[in-house]
Amino acid sequence: MTQIELRNIVKQYDSQDQVTLTGYKGEPALNRINLTINDGETLSVVGPSGCGKSTLLKVIAGLEYPNSGQVIYSGHDFTEIKPQDRGVGMVFQDYALYPTRKGRGNLSYFFEVHQRTEEEEQARIKATADLMGVDFDLLLGQIPDTLSGGQKQRVAIARCIVRDPNIFLMDEPIVNLDAKLRERTRIEIKKLLRQFGITTIYVTHDQQEAIFMGDRIVVMRKGNIEQVGTFDDLYYSPANLFVAQFIGTPPIAVIPAVIENGQIAIETTRWMLPPDIALPNGAVRVGVRPEGWRLDTDDGISMAVRHIERIPTERAAFVIGAVAGAHTSIVAPVDYPMREVTRVTPDWEQALFFEAEGETVLHTPGVPDLF
Amino acid sequence: MALFPKVGRNQPRMRAAWWVLVIFLCGGVALHLFPFFYMIALSVTPAHEALSPTPVIWPKEPTLAAWRLVFELTTRTSMDTAVRDLMSFPFYVYLSNSLFMALMTLLISLPVTSLAAYANSKLQRGPMARWSFLFFIGTLMVPGVVTLIPSFLMTRNFPFPLPSAPLIPGTDDPFPILRIWDTPWAVIIPGVFNAFNFLLFKGFFDTIPDSIIQAARVDGGSEFNIFRRIVFPMSIPVYAVASWLQFGSVWDSYLWPLVVFQTPDRIPTSVAISNLMNRFIQAGSTSAQQAAAQTASMREILEAGLSWNGLMVLGLLQTIPIFIMFIICREYLMRGIRLRGLK
Structure with missing residues (x-):
């Protein structure tokens, strides 16, 4: 061999x-x-x-x-x-x-x-x-x-x-x-x-x-x-x-954001970051996988929905639209109703953080313990 | 019928266009066949009629006299001395000279040219491949007449294209030379590399995907084995075309054999026929006595029934081998197309 x-x-x-x-x-x-x-x-x-x-x-x-x-x-x-x-x-x-x-x-x-x-x-x-x-x-x-x-x-x-x-x-x-x-x-x-x-x-x-x-x-x-x-x-x-964007379908959404004293802001919407994500203040980019979003949240950022792609065999749908101008796909239940705008929040535990310019990774969630 | 789409062929305008095209193409075919027909017609025309200034489309009394005379002439069995002396040797001598030169050229040239093209297409890489390609096809850009005299000198003092062999430096002895002048090799050797066939082969080898050759390499075939077992069977149609072209060009070559051959029994048919024709048309001489003798013998020949008609017979004989070669190659060409699939 x-x-x-x-x-x-x-x-x-x-x-x-x-x-x-x-x-x-x-x-x-x-x-x-x-x-x-x-x-x-x-x-x-x-x-x-x-x-x-x-x-x-x-x-x-x-x-x-x-x-x-x-x-x-x-x-x-x-x-x-x-x-x-x-x-x-x-x-x-x-x-x-x-x-x-x-x-x-x-x-x-x-x-x-x-x-x-x-x-x-x-x-x-x-x-x-x-x-x-x-x-x-x-x-x-x-x-x-x-x-x-x-x-x-x-x-x-x-x-x-x-x-x-x-x-x-x-x-x-x-x-x-x-x-x-x-x-x-x-x-x-x-x-x-x-x-x-x-x-x-x-x-x-x-x-x-x-x-x-x-x-x-x-x-x-x-x-x-x-x-x-x-x-x-x-x-x-x-x-x-590059790897983050290349791997995964639909692709990861990459959205510009600003970190300030443990808080993160996308456009004008602000959230508290979980305490284990320690990042310096300044501009970053957040990468969120399709399954890393929570839909219809009160504190969410508005997302313009372009269309909903339903996959009946998977009992799921992809809500496709734009968050803060960035192309975004989100996994949703298959019967998720069509609407013009919805409010979404990234699941910060699953999010990836990249430099504002360049490709360097600042933080990744790491492989989850499934068992 | 790639020219005409199958769909809608029954529409009146399409049908009219179809017939216009058919008539046009038939005209083209007739145009190409007419000289050939004229040769045949003239070959069965009586000698006097053939000399008449009005062109003969088909003789009033077709006769095979010219064919019979040419047979006697070419086998030198004629009773008539004037006819017999028109050609110094039986025709089969010239025929075999031509055949030897053409087949020998094919035998050496095809492997050399095709292997060169294969190497250039598949084995050479990078800028070197481009340069050698340009070098090889660059020979196409020099007209043959330009190199006639250097080539002639080269056959005298092979491999030096000089009037005489240069001396070995420091001695009075010339370099050893090979005198291929006045031998069939003077025709064969310049034909060994044929730039046009090189282009033909290279064009074909370029269409063979590299992956096939790479697959064969991974299978363990040596480069020559890959050529012999994988590439060559794919290329039979190209070999057929190339050999036909090469055969035709050597068989029909006239100027170069005329330059390099001196001994009358070594000349090919093309030169022999042209010599014969010269004796018909330029019966001129410096002395009146000779001229009279020539005129007398010409008259004798004419009375025996030989004029342009005999030349046409010889011309037809000269074409036959190319025709046979075409039929052989065509068979392989078709077989190759069937094998590779027409796509």
């Missing part, structure tokens, strides 16, 4: 559109990345597009070599090792099936280039087909172009697991599927990962997927790792404003 460690990885992008005749334009795709992925762990990597998460995966796979820094596999320096010799299995966003080979041919390429015996190849393909489900044999006889998206994706995953890889690398493997299929495939992949217990890095831009797949989650932005941790870590004690 494999533990992966990245030390000070710097990668300057050199895809075609980044290259001019004299050099590169743009920032490095990875900027001094340090990261450890434990043996058997599934690590999700999320971030907005262009944040370097795919590049991170390629550096781990050896498809891109870092400009500086080290890639360590189980204590061995693999920085200069070719991808051919790393023994990784990778699933690509566009599946990357070999178009001229049938499903079986896609699976057998690994055995052909490694001079394995025909028997081993057949046995492994059969074992993989059994693992992938009853109708998988049908896909093996078809050219990739005749397969649907979901089928292609299954062949791609089978191609990845047929060789018994040291690590799985998944680059947004299910982003091209429709919503329903995505849901199902997500569960299937999770099941497979649990079955194998192989170190996995799962890149996605969908935080729901990241939460579902990953034991830990990495949030990236512009080539930097902003925070690594479990979902609760990221949600309740984000490292900065």
Whole structure:
């Protein structure tokens, strides 16, 4: 089994559109990345597009070599090792099936280039087909172009697991599927990962997927790792404003406020802060999660309601509007009546506090003790 | 029919436009086929009629005499000495020269060009890739005629494009040279790298997603294995197009073989036919005696039934290999399209 460690990885992008005749334009795709992925762990990597998460995966796979820094596999320096010799299995966003080979041919390429015996190849393909489900044999006889998206994706995953890889690398493997299929495939992949217990890095831009797949989650932005941790870590004690805003749907409401001698004021409305939140006087910004509000309070600030989004399956609704000019969503009972204006109060125990300018976190509630 | 939408094709205006388009395209087809038809018509025209100043669309009395004569001429079996001496060697000699040069060029040039394009498209990175791409296609921007004389000198003293090989510094001995002048290699070697085919291959390889090659790398394939097992099967249609273009250009090349070949039994068909034509049209000479002799032999040839009609027969013979090549390549082209799916 494999533990992966990245030390000070710097990668300057050199895809075609980044290259001019004299050099590169743009920032490095990875900027001094340090990261450890434990043996058997599934690590999700999320971030907005262009944040370097795919590049991170390629550096781990050896498809891109870092400009500086080290890639360590189980204590061995693999920085200069070719991808051919790393023994990784990778699933690509566009599946990357070999178009001229049938499903079986896609699976057998690994055995052909490694001079394995025909028997081993057949046995492994059969074992993989059994693992992938009853109708998988049908896909093996078809050219990739005749397969649907979901089928292609299954062949791609089978191609990845047929060789018994040291690590799985998944680059947004299910982003091209429709919503329903995505849901199902997500569960299937999770099941497979649990079955194998192989170190996995799962890149996605969908935080729901990241939460579902990953034991830990990495949030990236512009080539930097902003925070690594479990979902609760990221949600309740984000490292900065970016993480707080990126994690959570609907997003956190960030409202300018002023603290004065244990009192907090948003616009002209004032509240007493709980005594355990000790913050210096001055301007701050308050971050309140959708579930961190109390509705219809007497001392509340007025909120202009834009609309109410009801989710019957969750027996809940989101009241969407603006508090002090900031976009705000609030969880409410599903039968919450529509009205123009309502009065709301942040639950100060759950609120996050940020600097008035910049992204630094002043106070977070921390992970709640649920049990 | 991508030109015309299927929806609403039955509307009167659409139908009228459709037929206008059909007629226009038919005109285009006729325009392209007419020279070919004229060649065939002239090849079955009697010699005297072929010489008449009014153009012959279809002869009054079609005859295969020219074909028979050309057969005798090309196999040098004619009883008539004047006809027999028109060509110094049987036609198959020239044909095999041409074939050898064309196939040899294909055999060397396709791997070289396609691997260069693959390397430039998928293996080279960064500014270096851009520079080498510009360098390679830059050869397209120099007209062939400009490099004619340096190339000629180069075939004399390969690899120096100089009138004579330079001396090794400090000695009186010249550098060793390879004289490829007057050999088929003088035609084959300059054709080894074909910038246009490079562009064709590069354009295709650029459309192959990087992820496929990366997937193959992760699977453990060496770079050459990936090319051979994954990329090459995908590229068959491009190879078909490239080989057809290359074959045609070598087969039809005239000026360069004319420059580099001296020995009469080494020339390709294009030069041989043009030599023959020259003997028809420029029966001029410096001495009256020679001129008279030439005129006499010309008359004899004409009486034997050979004039432009014979040249047309030779011209048709010259086109046949390109036609065959096209049919072969077309088959692969179609197969490739079926394999990859038309999207």
